[in-house]
Amino acid sequence: MKICYLPGDGIGPEIMAQALRVLDVFKKEGLNIELEEALLGGAAVDATGVPYPEATQKAARAADAVLLAAVGGPKWDVLPRPQRPERGLLGIRKDLNLFANLRPAVLYPELANASSLKPEIVAGLDIMIVRELTGDIYFGEPRGISEEGGKRVGRNTMIYNEDEIRRIAHVAFKAAQKRSKKLCSVDKMNVLETTQLWRDVVIEVSKEYPDVELSHMLVDNCAMQLVRAPKQFDVVVTGNMFGDILSDEASMLTGSIGMLPSASLDENNKGMYEPCHGSAPDIAGKNLANPLAMILSVAMMMRYTFANEAAATRIETAVKKVLAAGLRTGDIYEEGTQRVSCSEMGDAVVAAL
Numbered sequence: 001m002k003i004c005y006l007p008g009d010g011i012g013p014e015i016m017a018q019a020l021r022v023l024d025v026f027k028k029e030g031l032n033i034e035l036e037e038a039l040l041g042g043a044a045v046d047a048t049g050v051p052y053p054e055a056t057q058k059a060a061r062a063a064d065a066v067l068l069a070a071v072g073g074p075k076w077d078v079l080p081r082p083q084r085p086e087r088g089l090l091g092i093r094k095d096l097n098l099f100a101n102l103r104p105a106v107l108y109p110e111l112a113n114a115s116s117l118k119p120e121i122v123a124g125l126d127i128m129i130v131r132e133l134t135g136d137i138y139f140g141e142p143r144g145i146s147e148e149g150g151k152r153v154g155r156n157t158m159i160y161n162e163d164e165i166r167r168i169a170h171v172a173f174k175a176a177q178k179r180s181k182k183l184c185s186v187d188k189m190n191v192l193e194t195t196q197l198w199r200d201v202v203i204e205v206s207k208e209y210p211d212v213e214l215s216h217m218l219v220d221n222c223a224m225q226l227v228r229a230p231k232q233f234d235v236v237v238t239g240n241m242f243g244d245i246l247s248d249e250a251s252m253l254t255g256s257i258g259m260l261p262s263a264s265l266d267e268n269n270k271g272m273y274e275p276c277h278g279s280a281p282d283i284a285g286k287n288l289a290n291p292l293a294m295i296l297s298v299a300m301m302m303r304y305t306f307a308n309e310a311a312a313t314r315i316e317t318a319v320k321k322v323l324a325a326g327l328r329t330g331d332i333y334e335e336g337t338q339r340v341s342c343s344e345m346g347d348a349v350v351a352a353l
């Protein structure tokens with residue numbers, strides 16, 4: 001298992017350290033794990049002047065899988081756009097063709113009271129958000145801020161071609177086939193042409209999956225339904241920006257954004273694995289971050305890239321055990337549980353493994 005890992009910025013190095021300890025358990029047991037560290041984001045800008053340096057490109061391309069913690073922070077927000085950490089993240093996603101982003105929002109029963117919703121509304125919650133990751137308004141050209149008619153104009157381009165929509169639709173239909181056979185496609189076809197095409201192509205692809213029940217929902221309604229009755233959803237497929245926003249929203253149904261892992265896959269299940277959250281500058285350097293989304297991303301890596309279901313399940317079971325034992329980082333803390341630091345949570349997961 002050739003793994004390139006990218007600690008990144010903010011809480012990134014703190015949570016990555018816990019993920020590496022989890023990998024070390026498997027390494028000591030004899031799994032052939034080869035690790036290479038590389039720079040991405042602000043850390044890369046500071047060291048090399050660019051957010052996705054050539055050395056990282058080489059390491060990431062050569063690896064079977066990439067583990068990423070998070071990038072970004074206010075320190076770099078003043079830089080010209082091409083030098084910003086987030087451009088490094090978009091760059092590596094595009095470079096590795098990681099068009100399929102799987103974001104599972106699963107409520108661990110122990111966290112029912114930590115959820116933003118009432119326990120009876122979220123009990124048993126298990127949603128898979130399939131987010132297109134290399135297109136849409138985050139990548140579309142032209143983009144930029146320019147001077148037009150004596151005024152500053154900010155511009156981005158929302159664009160999808162049918163091939164991009166078709167391939168993510170196939171990923172979503174296949175995911176639905178393995179789950180409850182229900183797929184909800186989320187768009188804004190009432191006002192956006194890109195998403196009219198999205199809906200048309202998803203309907204075309206649906207003909208190849210007669211066993212999957214396809215429904216459609218406008219994104220504003222979906223944002224509302226997620227907090228009204230989230231269990232109506234099983235697999236949700238949507239574009240890059242809507243998926244970004246809806247997955248952060250869904251994370252709070254599971255207790256915290258610190259609980260949501262993700263897999264970003266290419267056509268061959270080469271993947272980058274990262275928590276859904278960012279670099280959390282407000283708690284960085286304090287050993288307060290929840291490392292479970294990062295650790296659960298390692299489980300997804302075992303499952304999707306290495307087809308090692310046993311290792312994936314073992315990591316998820318270890319996480320369940322520490323939650324059942326009452327350990328909580330600050331973001332999921334409630335009275336009657338034991339508040340622990342990021343590294344103590346890592347200790348507990350390693351012990352449970």
Ligand SMILES: NC(=O)C1=CN([C@@H]2O[C@H](COP(=O)(O)OP(=O)(O)OC[C@H]3O[C@@H](n4cnc5c(N)ncnc54)[C@H](O)[C@@H]3O)[C@@H](O)[C@H]2O)C=CC1
Pocket residue numbers: 011069070071072073074086089257258274275276277278279280281282283288289290291293331
């Ligand atoms: N994949 C990535 O690398 C991402 C990077 N970012 C970048 O991260 C920076 C901060 O962005 P924000 O909007 O503040 O989003 P954020 O996700 O970093 O933080 C939002 C809130 O959630 C909390 N939080 C996040 N992860 C947590 C964890 N593991 N444990 C406990 N609490 C956690 C933070 O403390 C903060 O209050 C920005 O520069 C942004 O561009 C944002 C999202 C994704």
Ligand SMILES: CC(C)CC(=O)C(=O)O
Pocket residue numbers: 086089090138244276
């Ligand atoms: C640079 C952003 C698109 C990162 C982000 O918020 C995400 O992928 O969830």
Ligand SMILES: [Mg+2]
Pocket residue numbers: 244245248276
């Ligand atoms: Mg996001």
